[in-house]
Amino acid sequence: MDKKEEILKVLSLNLRKVMAGSNLNFEQLQEIRLRVNKPLIVIYKNKEYFINKEYKFDSSKKNAYIVTQNEMRETMEYISNYSLYAFEDEIRQGFITIQGGHRVGVAGKAVTDGDKVKNLKHISFINIRLSHQIQGCATPILPYIMEEELVYHTLIISPPGGGKTTLLRDIIRQISNGAAEGKGTTVGVVDERSEIGACYMGIPQNDLGIRTDILDCCPKAVGMMMLIRSMSPEVIAVDEIGSREDMEALEYAINCGCKLIATVHGSSVDDIINKPLIGRLVKEKIFERYIILNAKRNIGYIETICDSRGTVLFHG
C-alpha cells in the first residue's frame, strides 16, 4: 500500500475527496491538520497551505475547506478502526500510530482521574504527521559513528520535526544489514510509539534490516531491559529518551555491554547538557558521538557531528 492510500484510508469520505482531488504528491506532504469548524491545513514542502472548495492549493484562507464535526468523528472512527477502546493507552499519550507508521496526534477534552489523564473525549483536533522512509539518508554519517564493526554510543539531537526518527531508522537498517560482505550487527529496537518500525499487527512496515528485533508499543525503560535479557542485542536503539526511568535503563544497557543509539529533542549539545536528566549522561561523557540536526535549511540537514569531548568531526 502506498503512502497516499494509507493516508486517504483514514480520512472521512468528504476529506478523502478533497485530498485526492488536490493532486498533491504525498511523498512531499508532511502534515495534515484538522480542526473542527476551522479550515483544512496541510504542510507541504515545508510550507503551509489551505485547500479550497475546488480542491485547489491556496495560501489564503478565504474560501478554504472547513472541517465539520461529523467529518472529525468519521475520521476518528477510521483512525481507530472503529475501536477507540483499543487505543486507550495511545490516546492517553496524545497520539495513535496508524498503518504505515504515520503518527496521528489528537486533542480534545481530557477526562482526568486525580492528576492523571484517563482518556480524551470530544476529539476536535487532529494532526496527521506522515512518516517518511528515506533509505540511504544515514550513509554519510555511518563512517563517523562506526569504527570497523563497532558502533559508538550515539545521541541524535534535533528539534521536533527535524528528521531524527527518519535518520535513526536508516541507521538501524544499515548497521543491521551490514555492508555487502561485512558482518551486520544485532539490533534491538524498543519502539514505544510504533514510529521507528511502524509495526502493524507485530510486523514492521518499515525496513529495519535483517538483524533487527523490535519490541513494539513497549515503554522504553522496561523494553530495553527485556530486550537485553531475551534477544541479546549488540546495539539498542530507542527514540526520544527523556524520563528518569529511561536514563536508568540506558545505564543498565551500557553496563551490559550494549551500544546505544538514541534520539532526544534539543538544538545543540549545550542545550542538552543543561537538562537535568540527560545532561548528567552527557557530562559523564557516556555518549561517544553526537549528531545534531537542524531543520532550518531542510529536514534532515546534519549540522554537526562531534565526539564526547565536543570536538567537531563533521560540519554540514
Add this chain to the structure above:
Amino acid sequence: MILKVIGAILTISSCTALGLYFSMEIRTRLKELCELRKYITILRGDIRYGGTPLPEAFKGLAERSPGSFQGFFRYVSQELLLLNGQTFQEIWEIGVKKHLNDTCLNKQDKDNIISLGENLGHLDREMQINTIDLFLSQLEGEINELSIVVKERTKLYNTLGIMSGIFITIIML
C-alpha cells in the same frame, strides 16, 4: 380404501413432521443462543485482555466459529475494513438483518444483538466490557428460561403433531 389409508398416513406423517420441526426449532434456538454466548465471551476476552480492535476480533471469531454465526462475523469484519462511510452501528445492524436470517433466533433475540452494536466501538475499555456484560447477562437469562421449558415444549410439540394428525384423520374418515 387404499386411498384413504394413504391419505391418513400422509396427514399423520406431515403433522408429526410439523411438530418435530417446531420442537427442533426451539432446540436449535437454544443451541444458537449458547453458541452466541460463547463467541461474545471470547470477544469480551479479546477486548479485555488483548485490547483487540473490532475488525480483527470479528475476523478471529469468524475463523473459529463454524456454526451459524460465521457469515455474520465475517461480514462485519470485512465491512469494517472497507472504511466506506458507514458507522459501526449501521454495519452491525445490516449484518444482523442479512446474515442471521437462516438462524432460529427470534425477533427479540435479534433486537438484543442489534442494541449490543449500538454501544460497541467507542468509549473506553471498561465501558465496552460493561456493555458486553449486560448483553451476556440478558443472554444468560434467556438461555436459562429456555432450557427449563425446552424439554416440555419439545415433548408438547411432538405429541401435538402426532395427535393433531390423528385427529384430522379421524375427522376426515
